[in-house]
Amino acid sequence: MKFSRILFPVDLSETSEKMVPYAFELADAFNASLHLLFVVRELNHYSTMNVPPAHIEQFRKRVTEGAEKSMDEFLNRHFPSNDNVRTDVSCGDIAEQILAWIEKESIDLLLLGTHGRKGLERIFFGSIADRVVKTSPVPVFMVNPYKRNSMLSAGSHKKRKILFPVDLSDISPKLAPYVELAAEAFHADIELLSVIRPSGYFAALYEPDHDLETFKSAVQKKTKASLSEFKDTHFEKFPGTNVRTAYGLIPEEILHRIDAAKIDLLVMGTHGRRGLDKVVFGSVAEQVSKSSPVPLLLINPYRIRC
Numbered sequence: 001m002k003f004s005r006i007l008f009p010v011d012l013s014e015t016s017e018k019m020v021p022y023a024f025e026l027a028d029a030f031n032a033s034l035h036l037l038f039v040v041r042e043l044n045h046y047s048t049m050n051v052p053p054a055h056i057e058q059f060r061k062r063v064t065e066g067a068e069k070s071m072d073e074f075l076n077r078h079f080p081s082n083d084n085v086r087t088d089v090s091c092g093d094i095a096e097q098i099l100a101w102i103e104k105e106s107i108d109l110l111l112l113g114t115h116g117r118k119g120l121e122r123i124f125f126g127s128i129a130d131r132v133v134k135t136s137p138v139p140v141f142m143v144n145p146y147k148r149n150s151m152l153s154a155g156s157h158k159k160r161k162i163l164f165p166v167d168l169s170d171i172s173p174k175l176a177p178y179v180e181l182a183a184e185a186f187h188a189d190i191e192l193l194s195v196i197r198p199s200g201y202f203a204a205l206y207e208p209d210h211d212l213e214t215f216k217s218a219v220q221k222k223t224k225a226s227l228s229e230f231k232d233t234h235f236e237k238f239p240g241t242n243v244r245t246a247y248g249l250i251p252e253e254i255l256h257r258i259d260a261a262k263i264d265l266l267v268m269g270t271h272g273r274r275g276l277d278k279v280v281f282g283s284v285a286e287q288v289s290k291s292s293p294v295p296l297l298l299i300n301p302y303r304i305r306c
Contacts, residue, residue: 001177003030003109003139009037009098012070018145019113020078022295026111026141029185033084036075037101038067040091064089095131102138110136114144114289130286133270137303139178142289142296160188163263165254165284168194168226171269174301176234179267182297183238190241191261194227195253196220220245251287258294267297 008023010016027034040063071087079085090097102110114129133140164179166172183190196219227243235241246253258266270285289296 001181003181004032005035005105005107006030006032006109006111007035007037007098007101007105007107008111009039009094010071010074012038012067012074015113015145016074017078019111019143022141022143022145023111026109027084030109032109033086034079035101035105035107036071036085036087037098038071038087038089039094039097040064040067040089041094042092060091064091094128098128098132099135099137102136107138110138110140112140112142114142129289133285133289133298134300135303136300139297139299139304142298144292147293160186160264161261162186162188162190162265162267163193163254163257163261164190164267165193165195165250166227166230168223168230171301172230173234174304175267175269175299178297178299180235180237182265182267186265188264190235190238191257191263192227192231192235192241192243193246193254193257194223194244195246195248195250196223197250198248216247220247250284251291254284254288255291258292263294265295265297266292268299270298270300 003026006023006026008019010019023034026032040060067089071089075082075085075087088101090101098110101107110132112129112132129142133142162179162183164175179190182188196216224243224245227245231241231243244257246257254266257263266288268285268288285298289298
C-alpha cells in the first residue's frame with residue numbers, strides 16, 4: 001500500500017494557494033506525483049434562458065482556454081520546478097469530474113480543501129467536499145486552510161502525532177494500515193483513542209436502581225484492555241503507540257484530544273457497513289471534519305480500492 005499519485009483539485013482562488021504547502025508536504029512525504037485539476041462548471045443550465053447552444057459552446061471554449069492559461073501560471077508560480085506535477089482542465093459537475101479523474105488517472109490520494117474564507121465560497125467548498133468524501137474510492141486528505149493546522153508547523157524539534165479514534169468494530173482493523181502508512185511517512189507517533197458514550201445513553205437498558213457508575217467503570221476497564229490488545233495486534237511496528245480512553249460525546253472528545261495532545265493529523269473512517277453503524281460513523285466524521293483544527297485523512301473502508 002502506498003500513495004503514488006495525488007490529485008489536488010484547484011479553483012485558482014486564495015484557498016487553492018493556501019493549500020499548496022500541503023500539496024508539497026504530501027508529495028514529499030509519500031514520494032508521490034501531483035496532479036492538479038481545474039473543473040469548468042457545466043453551462044448547460046443557460047439553455048433554459050434561451051441562450052443558443054452555439055453561444056454556450058463558444059463561451060465554454062473560451063472559459064476552458066482561459067482556465068488552461070491560468071493553470072499554467074498557477075503551476076509556474078507555485079511549482080516552478082514542475083517535477084512530477086501535471087495540470088489538467090475538465091468541464092462538468094465539479095464533484096463528478098473529481099471522482100471521474102480519480103478513476104481515469106489511477107489516483108491514490110485526494111487532497112481537498114473543506115472551506116473557503118466566507119460566504120458563498122465557504123458553502124461551495126463545503127458542499128463539494130461533502131459530496132466527494134461520501135463517494136471517493138480513495139482516501140481523502142482534508143484541510144481547512146483557515147484553521148490552525150499544526151502539521152506544517154511541526155519542526156524537527158517536535159515529534160509529530162497522529163490521532164486514530166478506534167471503535168473496536170470490524171472497521172478499525174481496515175483503517176489501521178493507513179495509520180501506519182501515515183506514521184511512517186511523517187515520522188509520527190500514534191495515539192489510539194476510544195470514546196465511551198455517557199452512561200445515560202445506556203440508562204434505558206437497565207432498571208432504575210442499576211448502578212450506572214459501576215457499569216461505566218466496568219466498560220472503561222474493558223475498553224482499555226481491548227484497545228491495548230488492538231494496539232498489540234495491529235501496531236507491533238510502533239511499540240510506542242499510546243492508548244487512551246475518554247468518556248463523553250465522540251466528536252467533542254476527539255476535538256478535545258486534538259488540542260490537549262497537540263495532535264498534527266487525524267485519521268478517521270467515514271462510514272460503517274450499514275444501518276445505524278453507517279449513520280454514526282458518517283455523523284461523527286462530518287462533525288469532526290467541520291471543526292477540526294488539523295488535517296484529516298478520511299477513509300471509507302468499504303469503498304476504498306487502493
